[in-house]
Amino acid sequence: MPKISIVVPCYNEEAALPLFYQEITRVAGEMDYAAFEFVFVDDGSRDGTLPILRRLAAQDKRVRFVSFSRNFGKEAGMLAGLEAATGDFVATMDADLQDPPALLPELYRAVTEEGYDCAATRRTTREGEPPLRSFFARLFYKLINRISDADIVDGARDYRLMRRAMVDAILSMREYNRFSKGIFGWVGFKTKWVPFVNVERVAGETKWSFWKLFLYSLEGIIAFSTAPLALASVLGVLVCLAAFVFIIIVLVKTLAFGDPVGGWPSMMCVILFLGGVQLLCIGISGQYLAKTYLETKHRPVYLVRETEEGIQ
Ligand code: UDP
Numbered sequence: 001m002p003k004i005s006i007v008v009p010c011y012n013e014e015a016a017l018p019l020f021y022q023e024i025t026r027v028a029g030e031m032d033y034a035a036f037e038f039v040f041v042d043d044g045s046r047d048g049t050l051p052i053l054r055r056l057a058a059q060d061k062r063v064r065f066v067s068f069s070r071n072f073g074k075e076a077g078m079l080a081g082l083e084a085a086t087g088d089f090v091a092t093m094d095a096d097l098q099d100p101p102a103l104l105p106e107l108y109r110a111v112t113e114e115g116y117d118c119a120a121t122r123r124t125t126r127e128g129e130p131p132l133r134s135f136f137a138r139l140f141y142k143l144i145n146r147i148s149d150a151d152i153v154d155g156a157r158d159y160r161l162m163r164r165a166m167v168d169a170i171l172s173m174r175e176y177n178r179f180s181k182g183i184f185g186w187v188g189f190k191t192k193w194v195p196f197v198n199v200e201r202v203a204g205e206t207k208w209s210f211w212k213l214f215l216y217s218l219e220g221i222i223a224f225s226t227a228p229l230a231l232a233s234v235l236g237v238l239v240c241l242a243a244f245v246f247i248i249i250v251l252v253k254t255l256a257f258g259d260p261v262g263g264w265p266s267m268m269c270v271i272l273f274l275g276g277v278q279l280l281c282i283g284i285s286g287q288y289l290a291k292t293y294l295e296t297k298h299r300p301v302y303l304v305r306e307t308e309e310g311i312q
Pocket residue numbers: 008009010011012013043071072073074077093094095096098201205206207208
């Protein structure tokens with residue numbers, strides 16, 4: 001019988017976990033043509049998440065868990081889950097039931113019968129989301145698809161079911177700065193997109209503020225595109241051209257009308273503008289340098305403190 005691993009990153013999900021477990025076991029029961037394994041990753045939760053996982057693992061042999069030594073972020077959680085998963089197929093989904101487990105049979109069918117390597121989900125509406133957030137999200141997807149060669153779909157969730165080959169491809173990308181949406185797109189393979197209507201989380205609170213999402217999107221751009229670096233050179237050329245035109249204007253004006261002094265305000269504007277452009281460009285190079293610095297340290301992406309087999 002083929003085995004499906006379900007990877008679930010959890011951070012402070014004590015309220016949602018029991019509901020999630022109930023729902024996923026119900027769906028697993030319906031899919032009696034496959035064996036299941038549930039890999040929960042406790043991302044350094046400060047609430048009762050870990051005790052719940054210990055209890056579930058004790059009463060259900062299919063439940064396994066990895067508990068981190070501290071909060072390493074969702075990306076680290078997904079990596080740990082994918083590494084721990086042993087199934088022929090691996091699905092990743094959130095613990096808050098915003099990724100409906102009821103879609104699993106459809107995803108599984110796409111991979112086993114329709115010849116896809118992966119079935120991924122995207123939500124069709126952004127209802128219940130602040131308009132400003134939706135606006136910036138749309139902008140981000142437009143921008144990153146233009147400037148990177150990873151195909152990143154608007155509204156794509158991290159809820160997907162993959163064949164082993166694709167999971168191994170993802171695990172072969174050993175980068176420290178992980179941006180899953182980009183990694184999924186970068187490895188390629190045949191992906192079927194399954195749309196569904198956005199659902200609110202069942203319990204608990206979202207861990208993403210607008211600011212966190214903004215920083216996350218910058219990470220994505222830096223990880224999957226070098227276009228901002230080219231922007232610096234392009235800006236440089238444009239400013240040089242403008243300067244050249246300006247020199248000619250000043251020369252002609254001085255020769256024709258005299259009076260080379262005056263124009264203090266315009267001078268200030270030019271100096272401030274150029275200063276700004278230079279700082280911006282240094283900042284962009286700095287971002288890439290910082291990421292390179294972090295990559296070269298080869299630090300582990302996460303540290304494990306406990307698994308279902310006991311404290312490490
Ligand atoms: N999560 C995690 N580590 C973190 C933040 C979130 O493992 O540092 C998990 C969280 O428990 C949930 C999933 O990532 O299962 C998505 O988080 P959330 O629902 O808060 O994000 P949203 O759906 O609002 O984008």
